[in-house]
Amino acid sequence: MKRPHLIVDDEIAVQELVGHWAFRAHTTPIQIFNRATDPFLPGVKTHLFRSLEALDGRGFRNPVLVITRWKIEPSDVDRLEALTNLKLTILVTWSGIDDDRVEPVSSAIAVGSLEVLANSASRVKKILYWRPIISGLNDTNDHFASARRLSEFADATVFTGLFYREEIRAYFREAGVPDLYADVARRKILPRDAERRILSHFEGRPIFRKTSCGVAFAHGVPDFNGHFGIREICDICPEAQHEICGRKHHRPDMEVVRSLARVVSLADLDGIEISDRRIEVSGSSEAQRYFMQHALNFQVHDRAQPHRQHRHGRAEIGWE
Template structure:
């Protein structure tokens, strides 16, 4: 099957029996909420994709692990799920949610959550095509606090990213024209020094930011598996060092912020989402001033009003729920909780 045929598939296959356990476990507890990934497989071939870490990059056709209704039931039954509170990300680890065969399941999953009256923040990340009919279906949701994050990089090297950035730009234009309840983020990533950090790239990103409710920028997730893939593809090492976190050199960030002066731009995804919806940051970054220094004053005021140091016993109660043993070793400061 050709890549074009993969990209136009209108259906997904059942997952194979030998699917790795890391992918068969379709609910992932992450630092920013619960991630639901009951479809795996993607033909987009973005070289920096996290699927390299799950040994799943070669699976080009999307496969369904469980039915959408079962996935939703297991999600809301997860030990970490709290109705109206827990942030949810859908299809953000192993496929693109707006591929033709996948978006049918995206809509069914969103509608199943919405029918339950849940108002949780829901994040959907895509670099693929969104059309007007897609937005109409998303706008029909009544309860979920939905945000679409459109990934755009401006990278032209097909060895790194074969998907034209014009597709993401077109999706953002569609959202700008037809979305109101659903919020839209320009997800500017990955920014890689020497590859897509020129003045022209900055100017393009700023123009696109006019179509979005907020812009979030971030660097490259550069692990050994991703480095190895690029080397095999003939791409020179993008950085000399590997890192557990995303890499964004300080000088690159300074130039970005100077170019975006006067526009809402954020270092953290949840900060941009909070600004778009006019709510406090659900990840509570406000205590870390060096993250929040670029946020608009109005957003800092919202987060400040909702930022409270929790009671020790409340933290201990949560620690018990995840079976942490040393309840006396908990440290609570204005910035963070250490267990």
């Protein structure tokens, strides 16, 4: 992993976050240290704890997602369990891939972290974040059986494919990895047959296509991304979660939607359309859509990037 570098003091970072115009107390989902580093690396986790404690001490009940491949110690869990307000979820990434050109961090570390969480965590929820699933690398029945066994340590399992964009393909080629798919894609690749086999292996276990769905189930709350309107995403969800999300799901009023669109400076207000499934807009950025989506608990899509039915927001590869 890259060596992390501290950019700004933890307290300043938290203050800038909660002072941002787009931050909504108790609503905006938060992810911490999920891109440039791993939050549980020895040089990073002190800052993770300080940031979480600063948010928790302000009384915020926002959902917080901490994604890690690294080692979690019982003492780490003790400190996280002391938080009283944040809805904290630890998502432990596991792939089962043993080719270190593709997966440089041993999956055995994730196994150990899940076991520690299973033994120590109560208020803190834990997710088996099964990713990336790649055809020909970790989609065998043995991998699926291993994932099911690991799921016993977690409150829920979320599975997903690979972001195989041009820069990822170039990185793997430089590392000597043969092309994983025939083409690149903007969205994650997970072929239909792989999903079918995964769901067959996980019959009777809580497994989810979307991260926010797994987090919602673990905490017993509605999905903050409002996927309930896209019913084919929810066809694998437990009935109890259907009821929780169903009670929250309401088609929003056009004026409420336009008001939020004005907040994010969306240009085409007249082009907004609302159905029971989703709000559709034009000329939007991901950040604009997410702000509206989280405020409404209702999916917001852009016409230029259509979501095909039954694709679950995935690439066309393997679904043609």
